Amino acid sequence: MENVIEIEHLKKSFGNNQVLKDISLNLAKGENLVILGKSGTGKSVLIKCIVGLIKPDEGKLTALQKNILELNTKELNALRKKIGFLFQSAALYDSMSVKENLEFPLRDLKELKQDEINIKVIEALQNVGLEKAINKMPSELSGGMRKRIGLARTLILNPEIMLYDEPTTGLDPITSKEISSLILEMQKKFNTASIIITHDIECARITANRVIVLNDGTCYAEGTFKELEQSNDEKIKGFFI
Amino acid sequence: MPNTILKYKTIIENVKTNSIYKFFKVFFTEVTLITKFTVNFFKTLFIPPYEFNELIKQCYIVGCKSLPLVGITGFIMGLVLTIQSRPTLAQFGAESWLPAMVGVSIVREIGPVITAIICAGKIGSSIGAELASMKVTEQIDAMEVSGINPFKYIVVTRILATTLMIPLLVIFSDAIALFGSFLAVNIKGDVSFILYFAKVFEKLNFIDLMPSLIKTIFFGFAIGLIGCYKGYNSDKGTQGVGASANSAVVMGSLLVFIIDMIAVQLTSLFTP
Numbered sequence: 076m077e078n079v080i081e082i083e084h085l086k087k088s089f090g091n092n093q094v095l096k097d098i099s100l101n102l103a104k105g106e107n108l109v110i111l112g113k114s115g116t117g118k119s120v121l122i123k124c125i126v127g128l129i130k131p132d133e134g135k136l137t138a139l140q141k142n143i144l145e146l147n148t149k150e151l152n153a154l155r156k157k158i159g160f161l162f163q164s165a166a167l168y169d170s171m172s173v174k175e176n177l178e179f180p181l182r183d184l185k186e187l188k189q190d191e192i193n194i195k196v197i198e199a200l201q202n203v204g205l206e207k208a209i210n211k212m213p214s215e216l217s218g219g220m221r222k223r224i225g226l227a228r229t230l231i232l233n234p235e236i237m238l239y240d241e242p243t244t245g246l247d248p249i250t251s252k253e254i255s256s257l258i259l260e261m262q263k264k265f266n267t268a269s270i271i272i273t274h275d276i277e278c279a280r281i282t283a284n285r286v287i288v289l290n291d292g293t294c295y296a297e298g299t300f301k302e303l304e305q306s307n308d309e310k311i312k313g314f315f316i
Numbered sequence: 317m318p319n320t321i322l323k324y325k326t327i328i329e330n331v332k333t334n335s336i337y338k339f340f341k342v343f344f345t346e347v348t349l350i351t352k353f354t355v356n357f358f359k360t361l362f363i364p365p366y367e368f369n370e371l372i373k374q375c376y377i378v379g380c381k382s383l384p385l386v387g388i389t390g391f392i393m394g395l396v397l398t399i400q401s402r403p404t405l406a407q408f409g410a411e412s413w414l415p416a417m418v419g420v421s422i423v424r425e426i427g428p429v430i431t432a433i434i435c436a437g438k439i440g441s442s443i444g445a446e447l448a449s450m451k452v453t454e455q456i457d458a459m460e461v462s463g464i465n466p467f468k469y470i471v472v473t474r475i476l477a478t479t480l481m482i483p484l485l486v487i488f489s490d491a492i493a494l495f496g497s498f499l500a501v502n503i504k505g506d507v508s509f510i511l512y513f514a515k516v517f518e519k520l521n522f523i524d525l526m527p528s529l530i531k532t533i534f535f536g537f538a539i540g541l542i543g544c545y546k547g548y549n550s551d552k553g554t555q556g557v558g559a560s561a562n563s564a565v566v567m568g569s570l571l572v573f574i575i576d577m578i579a580v581q582l583t584s585l586f587t588p
Contacts, residue, residue, distance in 0.1 A: 126461045152463035166458035169450075180462045183365075232462075 077104045079236050079268045080125065085134035087120055094120050095131070096292030102236070105266045107259070109279040109300075111314050112289030118272040119163070121289075122238045125270070126160055127151050139235060156180075159234035159267070163241045165225030167213040173200070173224055174209050180232050199227040202264070203257060219250035223257065230261060237261070237269040243278045255281040276314055288314065353545045357475055360468050367473050374477035378439055382485055389434050390489035393426060394418065394496030402504070412515075415507075418497045419516035420524060427490040428528050429576055432535035435482055436568035440543040443474050444564030447547025448557040456548070471548060475540035482536030483529055523587055531579035538571040 080102040087095040094117035102108050112118045123129040124136060127143055136143045141154055167176050177196045181187060187195070200206040203223040213221060222242060229237065242258060243251035255278040262269060262282075271282055279286060279300060286303050288296040288311055296303060296311050304315045398418050405411050447470060450456050459466040498512045543564040550560035 123457075128457055128460060152465075155461050155463040158461070160458070160461040162454045162458055164453050166454040168455055168458070169453070170446075179459075179464070183463065 078102060079104050079139055080270070081135070081137040082121075082125075083135040085121070085124065085131050085136060087117070087124065087129065087131045094292055095124075098134070098289075098292070098294055100287060100294055100297075102268050102270060104235075104268050105262070107262055107269045107271060107282050107284045109271045109273060109283035109286045110289055111274060111276075111279060111286060112272075113274070116289045117292055118289055119240055122160070122240060122270060122272055125238060126155055126158055156183075156232055157235045159229030159232065159237045161222070161225050161229055161237070161239045161242055163244055165221040167216075167221055167224055167228070169213050171213075172209075173205075173211050173213070173216075176213070176224065177228050177231055180228060195231055199231040200224075202230060202261070203227045219246050219254065222246065222254055226254075226257065226261070230265065233265065234267060237267045239269060239271040239273075241273055241275075242271065243273065243275045248277070251275060251278060252281070254278075258282050274314070349549070350541070350545055353548075354541060356467065357472060357541070360465070360472050361476075363468070367469055370469060370473040371476055374473045375481055378474075378477045379481035379484060382435060382438055382481075383488065385438060386431055386434060386485045386489045387492045389430060390427065390492035391496040393430055393489075394422060394493030394498075395500045397421060397426065397493075398497040398500035399503070402500075411505075414501060415497070415512050415515035416519035419494060419520055422493045422497070423490055423520055424524050424528050425576075425580075427493055428486050428532050428535065429572065431486045431489040432482060432532065432539065432572040433569050435478070435485065435536075436539050436572055437565050439478060439482075440539045440564040440568035441561040443478075443540065443543030444547040444550075445557055445561035447471075447474075447544060448550035448560035451548065451550055452552055452554070452557060467548075471544045474544050475537065478540030478543075479533060479536040482539065483532040486529070486532045486535075523583070527579060527583040531575060534575045534579070535572050538575060539568045542568040542571060 078101045080100075082101065083099050085095050085098040086093070094115075098117075098121060100108075110118050110121070120129055124131045125138060125143070127146075131144070138154060139157055141150070143151070143154070146154060167173075168179065171179065174196055177199055178192055181192055181195065196209070197206060200209060203226055205220060205223050205227070208216065208220060208224065213224070216224065226242075237258075239258065243254050246254065255275075258269065258271065258278075259282050261267065269282075271278070273279055283300045286298060286300050287294050288303065290296075290310055296306065296308065298306075303311055306312060398414065401417060402411065402414060405414055405417070447456075450470070456466045456470070459469060494513070494516060498507070498509060501507050501512060546560040546564040546567070550556040
């Protein structure tokens with residue numbers, strides 16, 4: 076199957092602290108890859124490298140057949156429109172309403188008329204089941220609603236790749252399950268390839284086609300959820316208890 | 317020879333641990349970063365697409381929402397200055413000079429500086445805190461990964477808004493201050509509105525108005541620039557938000573005084 080992301084020997088340090096020591100992985104089209112790891116193992120750094128928010132020290136990073144480290148700002152911005160990123164905090168723009176938040180990524184698409192933008196916004200909100208929240212401000216939304224709106228905002232550009240940074244953190248078990256099911260539903264509906272960073276094992280169980288365990292800045296183990304669940308390795312077992 | 321090298325190395329190490337050395341290191345690093353930020357502003361300013369809607373929104377926030385505060389401050393400024401100056405002028409029998417003296421003081425110096433300091437407090441801190449919280453809550457990163465230049469959308473519009481609006485706020489504040497002064501004059505006397513303002517404008521000329529208006533453009537630019545710089549480069553965490561707002565006010569106010577000092581020196585070159 077065609078790979079949409081290929082990472083080879085990626086390394087990143089912050090001062091004397093080497094966060095990513097040697098990461099190599101790939102993501103196939105339409106696949107959900109879950110990355111498990113303890114806090115501070117560089118999971119968020121890894122996906123921020125993929126969208127060019129953090130520049131790695133060494134290694135090769137290809138997304139949609141383009142070497143991210145060799146792109147200029149214009150090319151990188153064009154590529155970023157094909158990669159959705161759901162932040163841990165959802166990162167909704169506080170000064171804008173839900174509608175304005177969803178319209179914001181569409182502002183550079185000059186060929187779209189306001190009517191078409193409105194239709195896209197409503198469709199995106201329907202996808203996450205929150206069309207009634209269209210005129211609300213982010214401060215009026217609950218944690219789960221913010222995550223859903225954040226997801227709708229990233230999906231409005233129909234990205235080919237989705238990157239989820241701890242999508243269920245800070246949510247109650249029921250809302251977490253709803254968000255995980257939504258991630259799976261979006262994969263099926265839009266055939267997007269996704270990297271899901273999490274340490275929520277229930278989220279991994281629901282969403283993962285493949286799981287990679289990150290440990291000490293390297294890819295420690297890889298397999299399906301079931302394979303890793305049955306592992307006798309203490310470092311892997313710790314996640315599945 | 318090795319002993320001499322070791323001696324010099326020790327001296328250099330001592331200098332490096334010295335607090336004055338550290339102060340200058342931090343100072344020059346900050347100056348370099350602000351200069352880079354300013355260069356980046358001018359580079360980004362002329363590259364399309366232009367964010368007109370956001371600029372108008374920011375002009376409204378900076379301009380219209382500051383009107384009550386600036387107006388009240390201006391009114392009190394004019395009133396107090398007149399009441400305080402009157403006894404001294406009366407001692408010299410120069411009460412009739414009161415409108416002209418207050419007018420020149422307000423238009424040339426007090427109006428622009430006090431309004432700019434008020435704006436550095438209100439607008440500078442608000443921009444610093446807003447941008448810092450946007451950074452803490454990853455909103456700036458979210459803009460960047462959407463393929464939108466956050467510097468252009470957030471920073472350029474806010475600096476332009478303060479540069480355009482603060483001169484207008486100063487004009488408004490000057491007008492209100494002169495009105496306050498007119499009321500203060502009428503507490504103990506009876507001067508008509510037309511006579512009072514005729515007296516004020518009799519002594520005000522081009523060299524009073526233009527330099528003070530031009531310097532307010534620089535005040536506005538400095539307040540916006542420092543607010544944005546501090547917020548955009550804030551440390552993560554809630555402490556970073558507070559620190560950004562605080563240093564935006566402190567550095568913004570300081571810059572207003574420095575610009576004023578330079579402006580006064582330059583103006584004095586062209587006045588007899």
